[in-house]
Amino acid sequence: MGGLWYPGWRGVAFCGWRWIHPGSPARAAERVEPFLRPAWSGTGGAERGLRWLGTWKHCSLPARHPALQPPRRPKSSDPFTRAHVEEWRRRNKTTLTYVAAVAVAMLGASYAAVPLYRLYCQTTGLGGSAVAGHASDQIENMVPVKDRILKISFNADVHASLQWNFRPQQTEIYVVPGETALAFYRAKNPTDKPIIGISTYNVVPFEAGQYFNKIQCFCFEEQRLNPQEEVDMPVFFYIDPEFAEDPRMINVDLITLSYTFFEAKEGHTLPVPGYN
Amino acid sequence: MSTAMNFGTKSFQPRPPEKGSFPLDHLGECKSFKDKFMKCLYDNHFENALCRNESKEYLECRMERKLMLQEPLEKLGFGDLIGGKSEAKK
Numbered sequence: 001m002g003g004l005w006y007p008g009w010r011g012v013a014f015c016g017w018r019w020i021h022p023g024s025p026a027r028a029a030e031r032v033e034p035f036l037r038p039a040w041s042g043t044g045g046a047e048r049g050l051r052w053l054g055t056w057k058h059c060s061l062p063a064r065h066p067a068l069q070p071p072r073r074p075k076s077s078d079p080f081t082r083a084h085v086e087e088w089r090r091r092n093k094t095t096l097t098y099v100a101a102v103a104v105a106m107l108g109a110s111y112a113a114v115p116l117y118r119l120y121c122q123t124t125g126l127g128g129s130a131v132a133g134h135a136s137d138q139i140e141n142m143v144p145v146k147d148r149i150l151k152i153s154f155n156a157d158v159h160a161s162l163q164w165n166f167r168p169q170q171t172e173i174y175v176v177p178g179e180t181a182l183a184f185y186r187a188k189n190p191t192d193k194p195i196i197g198i199s200t201y202n203v204v205p206f207e208a209g210q211y212f213n214k215i216q217c218f219c220f221e222e223q224r225l226n227p228q229e230e231v232d233m234p235v236f237f238y239i240d241p242e243f244a245e246d247p248r249m250i251n252v253d254l255i256t257l258s259y260t261f262f263e264a265k266e267g268h269t270l271p272v273p274g275y276n
Numbered sequence: 277m278s279t280a281m282n283f284g285t286k287s288f289q290p291r292p293p294e295k296g297s298f299p300l301d302h303l304g305e306c307k308s309f310k311d312k313f314m315k316c317l318y319d320n321h322f323e324n325a326l327c328r329n330e331s332k333e334y335l336e337c338r339m340e341r342k343l344m345l346q347e348p349l350e351k352l353g354f355g356d357l358i359g360g361k362s363e364a365k366k
Binding site for chain 2: 139140142169170171179181182200202203206216217220223224225229232233236238
């Protein structure tokens, strides 16, 4: 707000926003003044607070001149502004009530979200990830999307306590969505005792993982390798043809399939990646 | 893979295979088919489309030796290879 220049007050009344040194003795009284008023309204409280810090100087001189008084400067001695003060207080209280009600409603909504989401999942059948239902007869009818070549790269990992040699037999394979593909891993048990392993897999990028359908593989079931035995483990899979129509997959050209073998022991449950 | 703080990020949900797990080929009965398939892949720069015949033969070998449940080949996506003629390769 610009300066309120009033010719009669020229000498002292540069009433505007200006910086004032906190230590200035000339204004000390005016700084203290609002806090001594019993009916100190909350309106413009921020200004008062800052004013106390000496940052902004909202000139109080016009307060002594009723005609110039801006409506935001109430004094309890003035009956006209007392009504205003009451009005602002009432409005503040109403606002505060509304804000508190909204906060409580938000809290309640967050609690209600859990059963509501469960209900939503039941009705729409989306179990956490939107997957187009795929039945085995879909494989019969699916048409390969020949112009979208994807590179599938293979990775093999073994848990530290499992002493198998486990590796893929091909580093990558080029497929198109809608085409079934076969890939091989090899596992060797170099020890002298039979070891039972169980594996899980992972696909990155995660969003592409929903299109990665395995028809048959060697995961999630215990596989026993005798001493010094080496076996080929096939994975028969396909990429859902709807992959080519997903706009989020436009830039996805490389999908990595990663298998990890763990040792199957009594009482151990397979650590499944991700949150369930 | 996912740390404790990643509540908002998507995580991967592994799904079991549709037809279950392949029994292990302990006796290596289909090893020759597998070798043929791998050789085809190596020769063709790992393009799967060119080696589908070999993969079909490998799966047929498995089915014959009871290492895999018998399935009509159409259900495995080899409908175009059934007649013995290979499809037009990409």
